[in-house]
Structures are given as structure tokens and as C-alpha cells.
Amino acid sequence: MNSFDVVVIGGGVVGAAAFHRLAQQGVKVALLEKDRLCQGATSYSGGIVRCFHSDPVLSDMAVQGYHYYRQFAEYTDSHCSLTETGFIYLDKPQRNQALRSEVDRLSSVVEMHWLTDQEAKKQFPFLNISSGQGVVYEPGAGFMDTYETTIAWAKAGERAGGVVIEGCQVERLLMAKDQFQGLQTNMGPIYAAKVVVCAGPLSTALLEQAGLQTSVYAQEIQVNRFKSDVFPKQHPAYIDDEYNLNGRPDREGAVLVGYPTFNRQLDLPKSPIAANHTQLICEQADKRFSWAEAMQSLGGYRCFDSYTQHGHGEIKFVNENENIVVAAGFSGGGFKLAPAIAQRVDELINHK
Ligand SMILES: Cc1cc2nc3c(=O)[nH]c(=O)nc-3n(C[C@H](O)[C@H](O)[C@H](O)COP(=O)(O)OP(=O)(O)OC[C@H]3O[C@@H](n4cnc5c(N)ncnc54)[C@H](O)[C@@H]3O)c2cc1C
Incomplete structure (x- = not known):
């Protein structure tokens, strides 16, 4: 035994x-x-299960994950399934060309679109984006429990x-x-x-x-949860590498917003959320989302994950x-x- x-x-x-x-x-x-x-x-x-990454090594691993998770119940004989929310990825407009060519590469293996600022504003009116800033959109992405x-x-x-x-x-x-x-x-x-x-x-x-x-090291992540009367009904999951935000809606109608802490001092047991970091998250969210002005905090959590410099x-x-x-x-x-x-x-x- x-x-x-x-x-x-x-x-x-x-x-x-x-x-x-x-x-x-x-x-x-x-x-x-x-x-x-x-x-x-x-x-x-x-x-969050999505395919687009600005690094093709990660995109390719994620595509494999996405297709597997799509059939997860069959592979494991369980009831788990992906909750489809769609996913958007944003970065500075200077990165448009690189992002577009990764979208072109990936769109043969997964549904993925490049939205111009006009198209993105029409589909996601709550996004604050600058003129010429494109958005990567993956309609089939979502999250698993x-x-x-x-x-x-x-x-x-x-x-x-x-x-x-x-x-x-x-x-x-x-x-x-x-x-x-x-x-x-x-x-x-x-x-x-x-x-x-x-x-x-x-x-x-x-x-x-x-x-x-x-070369693996620990780094802490803080995620806050917010509710608001003005959230759109269909909020996509998102990664925003311009403002360093990430998150998704939850099943209860709130939205999760994460921002890296860059804290590498692994101290266990885990700490509660930090007020100054919550403030930072609110400020960053306010730059990107029009609903952030009216959002109410429902707390959040902090946790360490393992990191490598290249993220692979x-x-x-x-x-x-x-x-x-x-x-x-x-x-x-x-x-x-x-x-x-x-x-x-x-x-x-x-x-x-
Ligand atoms: C807040 C947050 C949000 C995230 N959001 C996303 C997301 O949306 N999409 C995504 O793809 N990824 C996301 N991630 C990252 C992803 O969740 C992690 O990379 C992944 O869960 C790590 O899994 P793991 O099994 O490596 O580590 P863990 O889940 O930490 O598991 C390690 C396990 O090892 C056990 N262990 C440790 N030492 C010992 C020991 N000596 N003996 C026995 N057991 C031991 C621990 O108890 C633990 O259960 C997020 C991470 C965090 C923290």
C-alpha cells in the first residue's frame, strides 16, 4: 500500500x-x-478558460486546455461544464499589430475575433477604450468551477x-x-x-x-468582488494588460476584479485583503469600466500562486x-x- x-x-x-x-x-x-x-x-x-495570450507558447497550451474543458464531462464522467461568458483581452494600442497576428494564427483553431474600437464600443458599451485601440474577443470562452x-x-x-x-x-x-x-x-x-x-x-x-x-517562486494575488446596479447582463471575462486587471462575472451577478500585488514574501496562513490594494483595484477598474463609478465592494481574497519569470x-x-x-x-x-x-x-x- x-x-x-x-x-x-x-x-x-x-x-x-x-x-x-x-x-x-x-x-x-x-x-x-x-x-x-x-x-x-x-x-x-x-x-477562466480562454485561449488568447500574447505569448504563443501559452496560447497553444491554452487551446489544448480549452478543447479538453469543452469535453470535460465526457473525459471524467462528471457533471462539470464550462459557463460561457465570452472573453476580451485588451492591451495598449501600440501592441495592436502583434495581437492581431496572434488572433489570425489562433482563429483557425478556435473562434476568435479582432474588434476595432468602434466594434468593441458597440458590443461592450461599458468599456473605456481609446481611439484605435482594438480588443480581442473569444465568444466561446468562460469559466469552470x-x-x-x-x-x-x-x-x-x-x-x-x-x-x-x-x-x-x-x-x-x-x-x-x-x-x-x-x-x-x-x-x-x-x-x-x-x-x-x-x-x-x-x-x-x-x-x-x-x-x-x-526557478519557481511565490507571488500573491488579490481579487475583489463588486456589485453594481449598472453591470451589463452579459459581462465577459477579461484580461487587461494595459491596466493590469483581470476578472470575470460570477454566477450571482457580481464581478471579480484582480490586480497583481507583486508581493513575493510567502507568508502562510493567508492574509485578508489589503485596503490600499482594494483602493488600487478600484482606481484601475475606474479607468477601464464605466460601471466602476457605481460599484459596491463585497470584499475579496488574497492567495499565493506559483510563478516563473516567463509564465510558462x-x-x-x-x-x-x-x-x-x-x-x-x-x-x-x-x-x-x-x-x-x-x-x-x-x-x-x-x-x-
Ligand atoms: C486568485 C486567483 C485567481 C486565478 N484565476 C485564474 C483563472 O481565472 N484562470 C486560470 O487559468 N488560472 C487562474 N489562476 C491560477 C491558477 O488557479 C493556478 O495557477 C492553479 O490553480 C495552480 O494549481 P496548482 O495545483 O499548481 O497549485 P495549488 O492549487 O496551490 O495546489 C498545490 C497543492 O499542494 C499542496 N501541498 C503543498 N505542499 C505540500 C506537501 N508538502 N505535501 C502535500 N501537499 C502539499 C497544497 O496544500 C495545495 O493543495 C488564479 C490564481 C489565483 C490565486
């Missing part, structure tokens, strides 16, 4: 997706979570023969002369031929303890013997990428 081919550390969306994928391939795999499943960054996530999605993957993985162990904290990787042997946990040692570290922002410390390096994350072996994989660092965007991450983990573990 305490010996596996592969052990996945971390029951967030990345770990659960990798666990499911490996279990489906017939790998004897366990998913270890120190808490209950989906209590880390994933539980705070907006769960991140808790349901993570649990669905974990349960489907169990049905495929995998083992989920909650309340199991990995204290350290057991190494003998640089050879990976297994894990020391609060439940005793667990032996495995390979390990996949999907511990989010805690991945770095776990690997460093074993003398292994990764790290999905790779971190030791010469190629039996320790890290999958972390997806920089506030890992939910939509999880199906592509799981495939890459499978390729590494099974040498495909």
Missing part, C-alpha cells in the same frame, strides 16, 4: 489533472495532499485505479546518494520510483530541501536520474493550462 510507481504531491488542479492522466495510462499512482483536495491557489482561482473540476479529476483518477491520500504532508524527499527513494510524510514513508511535485508555491522549498533547484511554468525533470518532475509556476494562469500540463507530465514520466 505504501509503494507506487509514481507519487504526485499536491491536490490542486495541476496535481489532480496529472494524477488522472497517469492513472488512465495504467500507472500505479498516488495523489498526496497535506490538506483536503483543492484548498490551495486552485480554490481561489477564477477558473475550480473545486468541482479538481474533485472530478481526482475521483476519475481513483476510478481508473489511482489512490488519493488526503491529510498526508510530504515532509521531505528521501534520497540515497542522489537517488530518489520515496517520501517521508506525516503518515510514515511512502516509496515510489518517480515523483511529480505539484505543490504550487511550496514546490520550491520541498525541492531545495533535497538540494534541487527550480516548469514542467521538467529536476535531477539527473530523471525521476523527479516539477510541474509548477504557471503564474496566475495554471487552471486553463492543466490539461496540457498533465499531458507533458505523462510524456516525461512515460518517456513518450
Whole structure:
């Protein structure tokens, strides 16, 4: 019972997706979570599933994720489905040309349009945009319930023969002369031929303890929730790289608005929202959305996610013997990428 081919550390969306994928391939795999499943960054996530990124590497991973999530219920035999809201992406007008060519590239694999400022104003009258500023529009994008999605993957993985162990904290990787042997946990040692570290922002410390390096770091995100009598009925999810905003409507008629904190001092347990950051979010939202003037705060939350400088994350072996994989660092965007991450983990573990 305490010996596996592969052990996945971390029951967030990345770990659960990798666990499911490996279990489906017939790998004897366990998913270890120190808490209950989906209590880390994933539980705070907006769960926005969209394809457009200004970085084609991320766009391609996201396209894979989008098509997978569209058929998620069939893949996992669950009831989870994507709530379609549409998605818009904005950046400074100077970036128009680069954005347009990425839209051209992606529109053959997913429905995506370039809206001129006139077209965007007509479709989304609440947007404050400058003359000549275009908007990327993806009508089929939306969001998933991140808790349901993570649990669905974990349960489907169990049905495929995998083992989920909650309340199991990995204290350290057991190494003998640089050879990976297994894990020391609060439940005793667990032996495995390979390990996949999907511990989010805690991945770095776990690997460093074993003398292994990764470029993954922690950064905190704050999201505020607002209501307003003047929200449009159909508000799209959005990323705004001009004003650094991101968010989406929720099912209760409020709108979520996030703005990066740039705080890299990982302090757990998590902090409540900061008033000065809320103020900043209100100021930025006011620049972009006409409804922001009349919005009322419903609080919000702060949470750390794992980051890498380029945002692609790290999905790779971190030791010469190629039996320790890290999958972390997806920089506030890992939910939509999880199906592509799981495939890459499978390729590494099974040498495909
Ligand atoms: C506020 C917010 C909004 C976001 N919105 C979006 C969005 O709209 N769309 C999108 O695509 N992405 C979004 N993201 C990013 C995305 O949610 C994350 O990148 C993704 O959820 C990370 O998943 P994970 O499994 O890597 O990490 P986590 O969910 O943090 O999971 C890591 C797990 O590892 C466990 N763990 C850690 N150490 C140990 C140990 N030693 N032993 C056992 N278990 C351990 C933790 O308890 C945790 O459950 C958002 C993130 C945040 C914070």
C-alpha cells in the first residue's frame, strides 16, 4: 500500500489533472495532499478558460486546455461544464499589430475575433477604450468551477485505479546518494520510483530541501468582488494588460476584479485583503469600466500562486536520474493550462 510507481504531491488542479492522466495510462499512482483536495491557489482561482495570450507558447497550451474543458464531462464522467461568458483581452494600442497576428494564427483553431474600437464600443458599451485601440474577443470562452473540476479529476483518477491520500504532508524527499527513494510524510514513508511535485508555491522549498533547484517562486494575488446596479447582463471575462486587471462575472451577478500585488514574501496562513490594494483595484477598474463609478465592494481574497519569470511554468525533470518532475509556476494562469500540463507530465514520466 505504501509503494507506487509514481507519487504526485499536491491536490490542486495541476496535481489532480496529472494524477488522472497517469492513472488512465495504467500507472500505479498516488495523489498526496497535506490538506483536503483543492484548498490551495486552485480554490481561489477564477477558473477562466480562454485561449488568447500574447505569448504563443501559452496560447497553444491554452487551446489544448480549452478543447479538453469543452469535453470535460465526457473525459471524467462528471457533471462539470464550462459557463460561457465570452472573453476580451485588451492591451495598449501600440501592441495592436502583434495581437492581431496572434488572433489570425489562433482563429483557425478556435473562434476568435479582432474588434476595432468602434466594434468593441458597440458590443461592450461599458468599456473605456481609446481611439484605435482594438480588443480581442473569444465568444466561446468562460469559466469552470475550480473545486468541482479538481474533485472530478481526482475521483476519475481513483476510478481508473489511482489512490488519493488526503491529510498526508510530504515532509521531505528521501534520497540515497542522489537517488530518489520515496517520501517521508506525516503518515510514515511512502516509496515510489518517480515523483511529480505539484505543490504550487511550496514546490520550491520541498525541492531545495533535497538540494534541487527550480526557478519557481511565490507571488500573491488579490481579487475583489463588486456589485453594481449598472453591470451589463452579459459581462465577459477579461484580461487587461494595459491596466493590469483581470476578472470575470460570477454566477450571482457580481464581478471579480484582480490586480497583481507583486508581493513575493510567502507568508502562510493567508492574509485578508489589503485596503490600499482594494483602493488600487478600484482606481484601475475606474479607468477601464464605466460601471466602476457605481460599484459596491463585497470584499475579496488574497492567495499565493506559483510563478516563473516567463509564465510558462516548469514542467521538467529536476535531477539527473530523471525521476523527479516539477510541474509548477504557471503564474496566475495554471487552471486553463492543466490539461496540457498533465499531458507533458505523462510524456516525461512515460518517456513518450
Ligand atoms: C486568485 C486567483 C485567481 C486565478 N484565476 C485564474 C483563472 O481565472 N484562470 C486560470 O487559468 N488560472 C487562474 N489562476 C491560477 C491558477 O488557479 C493556478 O495557477 C492553479 O490553480 C495552480 O494549481 P496548482 O495545483 O499548481 O497549485 P495549488 O492549487 O496551490 O495546489 C498545490 C497543492 O499542494 C499542496 N501541498 C503543498 N505542499 C505540500 C506537501 N508538502 N505535501 C502535500 N501537499 C502539499 C497544497 O496544500 C495545495 O493543495 C488564479 C490564481 C489565483 C490565486
